[in-house]
Amino acid sequence: LAKTTQPISMDSYEGQEVNITCSHNNIATNDYITWYQQFPSQGPRFIIQGYKTKVTNEVASLFIPADRKSSTLSLPRVSLSDTAVYYCLVGDIAGTALIFGKGTTLSVSS
Amino acid sequence: NAGVTQTPKFQVLKTGQSMTLQCAQDMNHNSMYWYRQDPGMGLRLIYYSASEGTTDKGEVPNGYNVSRLNKREFSLRLESAAPSQTSVYFCASTRQSNQPQHFGDGTRLSIL
Numbered sequence: 001l002a003k004t005t006q007p008i009s010m011d012s013y014e015g016q017e018v019n020i021t022c023s024h025n026n027i028a029t030n031d032y033i034t035w036y037q038q039f040p041s042q043g044p045r046f047i048i049q050g051y052k053t054k055v056t057n058e059v060a061s062l063f064i065p066a067d068r069k070s071s072t073l074s075l076p077r078v079s080l081s082d083t084a085v086y087y088c089l090v091g092d093i094a095g096t097a098l099i100f101g102k103g104t105t106l107s108v109s110s
Numbered sequence: 111n112a113g114v115t116q117t118p119k120f121q122v123l124k125t126g127q128s129m130t131l132q133c134a135q136d137m138n139h140n141s142m143y144w145y146r147q148d149p150g151m152g153l154r155l156i157y158y159s160a161s162e163g164t165t166d167k168g169e170v171p172n173g174y175n176v177s178r179l180n181k182r183e184f185s186l187r188l189e190s191a192a193p194s195q196t197s198v199y200f201c202a203s204t205r206q207s208n209q210p211q212h213f214g215d216g217t218r219l220s221i222l
Contacts (some may be wrong), residue, residue, distance in 0.1 A: 043114075043200050043213025044153070085115060087152060093206065099169070100145070100152035 004088045009105045017088045018075045020104050022088030025069050033064060033071045036087045037084065038103070044087060075106075112136050114214035122220045123191045131186040131217050133201030139173050141204045142184035143168075143211065144176060159184055184218040191221045202203060 001031035005023040012018045012098070014072055032051045050062040050071070061074040075082060085103040126158045135142065140161050145153040145168075155168030155178040165176050174196060175187045184203075187193060198218050202211040 009138055032208065040217070043202070044211075045213070046210035049210055100154070102150070102152045 003099060003103060004090055004101050005102060006086075006088050006104045008027070008102065009107070011109065012078050013106050014079055014110050015077050018078050018106060020073045020075075020086055020088075020106070020107075021070055021072045022073070024088070024090045027068050027090055031068075031090050033062065033068075034089045034091065035062065035073045036089065036100075038085045038087065044100075045064075047086075078108045080105075080108050080110060082106060111191075114197075114201055114212050116214035116217050117215060119165065119215070120218045122222065123188075124222055125192060127221075128192050129191060129219075130189050130221070131188075131199055133185065133214060134183045135201075135203040135210065135212070137200040137203060137205070139203035139205050139212070140179070141206065142178065143175070143204075144174075144186045145199060145200045145202065145215075146170065146195075148197050148209065154188065156199075164189070175186055193221050195219065196221045 011076040035047040037047050039042040046061045048057055048062045050064055052064050055062045063072045085105050087100050087103040114135045114219045123129055132207055143158040146156055146157040147153045154170050157165055157168055159165045159178040165178055165199050169199045179222055198216045200213050200216045202213045204211045
């Protein structure tokens, strides 16, 4: 099972770009990378998913280098409402090996 | 759009009591999951059901049982609750196992 390592916490200010890096040295060929966001008293919410190179949607970008041993979630111009816990998951095609680590607590200040 | 609905939202039990947590999804998803989240921890998978009629153990299955009642519903049962099972329980579903999961808002369970 591919295990992930993320920073425990990060601080930022409104309007800044935030990059959260996740290490997954044992990622397997069929594994994909998914990021979730969780607010207090709520279930996690899907942000973005990718397999290789770069993926972008309306809220974030995901950068995956060629060796796929790490990935970086990029949040452009964060606001106070982006204060949350962010989880990086690595899972296989069957989807049964999903492991949530402790996540990264992002605190955005004004 | 209800998405994933969990009931109850809160529950307090005494040690040794039994309880079933309910989860239903209205998105016609095939796969469903049960997780627990302890303070300051990430989510840990208890059981999952890749499709209707199948269930499998996750990372922390001891003390729990599940039933995939139909495609919509996936219940989690504690036969004899223990204080170590005090946690927030999340149910999730997805169309296919390799697709992003949709989560409910959780059931907060305290066992005294």
